[in-house]
Amino acid sequence: MxxxxxxxxxxxxxxxxxxAPFALVFLVFFVLPLVFVVIVSFWDYNDYxxxxxxxxxxxxxxxxxxxxxxxxxxxxxxxxxxxxxxCFIVWAATLAIGFTVAYFLAFHVRSITTQMVLFLxxxxxxxxxxxxxxxxxxxxxxxxxxxxxxxxNAHLTxxxxxxxxxxxxxxxLAFVHLFTFFMVVPIFNSMMRIDRTxxxxxxxxxxxxxxxxxxxxxxxxxxxxxxxxxxxxTIVMGDFITFGVMGGQQIASAGKVVETRLxxxxxxxxxxxxVILLGVTxxxxxxxxxxxxxxxxx
Amino acid sequence: MxxxxxxxxxxxxxxxxxxxxxxxxxxxxxxxxSFQGPSGGLTFPMxxxxxxxxxxxxxxxxxxxxxxxxxxxxxxxxxxxxxxxxLSLSAGLAxxxxxxxxxxxxxxxxxxxxxxxxxxxxxxxxxxxxxxDFLKSHGPAxxxxxxxxxxxxxxxxxxxHLTWTLPFGLLxxxxxxxRFDQRYExxxxxxxxxxxxxxxxxxxPIILPSVIGVGLFGFTLSWDEIARSSQAIGExxxxxxxxQALTTTVTTPDIYALGTATTGVSFLVIAxxxxxxxxxxxxxxxxxxxxGQA
Numbered sequence: 001m002x003x004x005x006x007x008x009x010x011x012x013x014x015x016x017x018x019x020a021p022f023a024l025v026f027l028v029f030f031v032l033p034l035v036f037v038v039i040v041s042f043w044d045y046n047d048y049x050x051x052x053x054x055x056x057x058x059x060x061x062x063x064x065x066x067x068x069x070x071x072x073x074x075x076x077x078x079x080x081x082x083x084x085x086x087c088f089i090v091w092a093a094t095l096a097i098g099f100t101v102a103y104f105l106a107f108h109v110r111s112i113t114t115q116m117v118l119f120l121x122x123x124x125x126x127x128x129x130x131x132x133x134x135x136x137x138x139x140x141x142x143x144x145x146x147x148x149x150x151x152x153n154a155h156l157t158x159x160x161x162x163x164x165x166x167x168x169x170x171x172x173l174a175f176v177h178l179f180t181f182f183m184v185v186p187i188f189n190s191m192m193r194i195d196r197t198x199x200x201x202x203x204x205x206x207x208x209x210x211x212x213x214x215x216x217x218x219x220x221x222x223x224x225x226x227x228x229x230x231x232x233x234t235i236v237m238g239d240f241i242t243f244g245v246m247g248g249q250q251i252a253s254a255g256k257v258v259e260t261r262l263x264x265x266x267x268x269x270x271x272x273x274x275v276i277l278l279g280v281t282x283x284x285x286x287x288x289x290x291x292x293x294x295x296x297x298x
Numbered sequence: 299m300x301x302x303x304x305x306x307x308x309x310x311x312x313x314x315x316x317x318x319x320x321x322x323x324x325x326x327x328x329x330x331x332s333f334q335g336p337s338g339g340l341t342f343p344m345x346x347x348x349x350x351x352x353x354x355x356x357x358x359x360x361x362x363x364x365x366x367x368x369x370x371x372x373x374x375x376x377x378x379x380x381x382x383x384x385l386s387l388s389a390g391l392a393x394x395x396x397x398x399x400x401x402x403x404x405x406x407x408x409x410x411x412x413x414x415x416x417x418x419x420x421x422x423x424x425x426x427x428x429x430x431d432f433l434k435s436h437g438p439a440x441x442x443x444x445x446x447x448x449x450x451x452x453x454x455x456x457x458x459h460l461t462w463t464l465p466f467g468l469l470x471x472x473x474x475x476x477r478f479d480q481r482y483e484x485x486x487x488x489x490x491x492x493x494x495x496x497x498x499x500x501x502x503p504i505i506l507p508s509v510i511g512v513g514l515f516g517f518t519l520s521w522d523e524i525a526r527s528s529q530a531i532g533e534x535x536x537x538x539x540x541x542q543a544l545t546t547t548v549t550t551p552d553i554y555a556l557g558t559a560t561t562g563v564s565f566l567v568i569a570x571x572x573x574x575x576x577x578x579x580x581x582x583x584x585x586x587x588x589x590g591q592a
Binding site: 013033131209 | 395
């Protein structure tokens with residue numbers, strides 16, 4: 001946020017008034033709702049409605065069996081461990097692909113125009129709905145889909161592979177498909193800021209291409225990598241749509257637990273699970289922030 | 299940087315091409331399959347080529363109230379677009395000066411992008427439910443009687459969408475004003491323009507192309523939004539929500555036709571916006587001497 005702060009004298013409208021409508025929207029539709037989530041998570045409920053009486057029932061029920069079932073994992077821990085696994089796989093894949101793509105665009109494409117054209121080429125799919133991008137895998141990965149047809153024609157498999165669609169595989173694939181670009185943008189941005197003479201200097205000092213990449217480019221890209229990681233990890237953590245559509249509504253995730261409770265109109269447990277989800281998400285961001293102070297980089 | 303193309307360049311170029319194919323391939327497949335013949339199914343082979351599924355979609359055959367959902371999404375998208383432009387522009391101007399709580403407001407806006415959408419959506423739903431309960435028990439009879447819910451497309455739904463589009467709008471505004479040459483404003487002031495005249499006749503014309511970009515961003519973000527709408531949209535779904543619901547039930551290429559049609563609208567809006575931006579840029583280049591060439 002490096003908006004130039006030079007003073008503009010005698011504004012017609014005071015700054016706070018200009019910002020007021022914007023601030024009001026976030027107060028009414030973001031800050032207050034979060035407060036209500038926390039409050040309601042401590043309310044009681046029955047089959048029909050929520051009851052405004054303080055209780056930790058929703059939290060106790062959410063963590064039910066977590067202590068007594070040890071060393072087996074209780075439901076909520078299992079769900080979080082499984083979601084964390086997806087986070088890790090998707091993070092690793094998007095980072096590897098995103099870094100390579102950004103590296104190509106930033107260091108190997110020489111003209112700025114070509115860079116911009118290729119960059120735009122990658123953004124166009126983002127102008128369509130995520131659901132459409134998800135269902136577009138059905139004709140490819142389905143039981144009678146293209147991949148299975150090819151595999152069977154090549155006699156690599158006798159029966160169609162069932163794990164291609166509505167499976168953990170398709171969920172992870174869809175995440176990578178949808179969100180790799182969130183990794184490309186900040187890393188590309190970091191790479192474009194790298195002073196090219198540093199790389200020349202590394203070569204002149206006898207560093208190999210790999211050494212330059214590893215000891216010069218990667219450390220200087222850290223802010224971009226961290227920002228991209230925050231985006232990808234928080235998206236996977238809170239997602240329920242991709243898990244739902246690509247998992248055939250059969251795969252649990254941290255975000256989907258909240259949705260399931262809501263479908264049953266159990267608001268206090270849904271709120272408690274939302275608070276837990278929010279807490280875990282914030283912990284991850286704080287941990288990633290320890291690596292790089294993101295605010296300095298904006 | 300270096301002379302000649304290294305082998306690494308070709309390896310990376312192939313990787314990039316594969317990435318682009320990965321991005322586009324599936325979309326192209328459903329685009330083709332949406333023209334499936336009347337007896338065709340969800341996968342290849344094509345059983346003829348026809349507009350059958352688009353016709354069915356148009357007549358609303360097979361799918362419930364797609365036309366209604368389409369209209370609702372379009373209306374909401376337009377309102378979100380207008381408000382996103384107006385509020386982000388106003389807030390962007392405010393952030394160029396100092397004001398109490400500027401840091402906190404920026405933090406809240408960024409937090410809104412990072413907090414899982416389902417949490418925000420649930421919060422808004424709870425807020426409106428509690429408001430309903432309050433109005434029914436304490437509100438004046440005029441309101442309390444006959445009130446079903448205050449939740450709806452243009453109350454809770456609109457708010458939910460704005461918490462998603464406004465942070466992006468503000469970030470784009472920062473980028474715009476970072477590049478803005480303040481000497482234009484100073485010149486206008488020196489010539490005796492009031493702050494309003496400066497804004498109206500100097501600042502706005504220069505940044506207008508980027509402001510259209512913000513509007514475009516606002517519309518498409520709203521047009522495709524599901525996660526935040528999921529609990530907060532009220533009784534009637536938007537188009538992407540209908541589409542999501544269809545994924546579990548539909549077994550015909552209807553859904554591909556719908557996908558192709560929705561994508562078509564997105565691309566149309568983008569084309570219109572980019573066209574407007576190009577025309578404005580050309581006008582600036584012709585008329586405004588050297589104005590706008592930041």
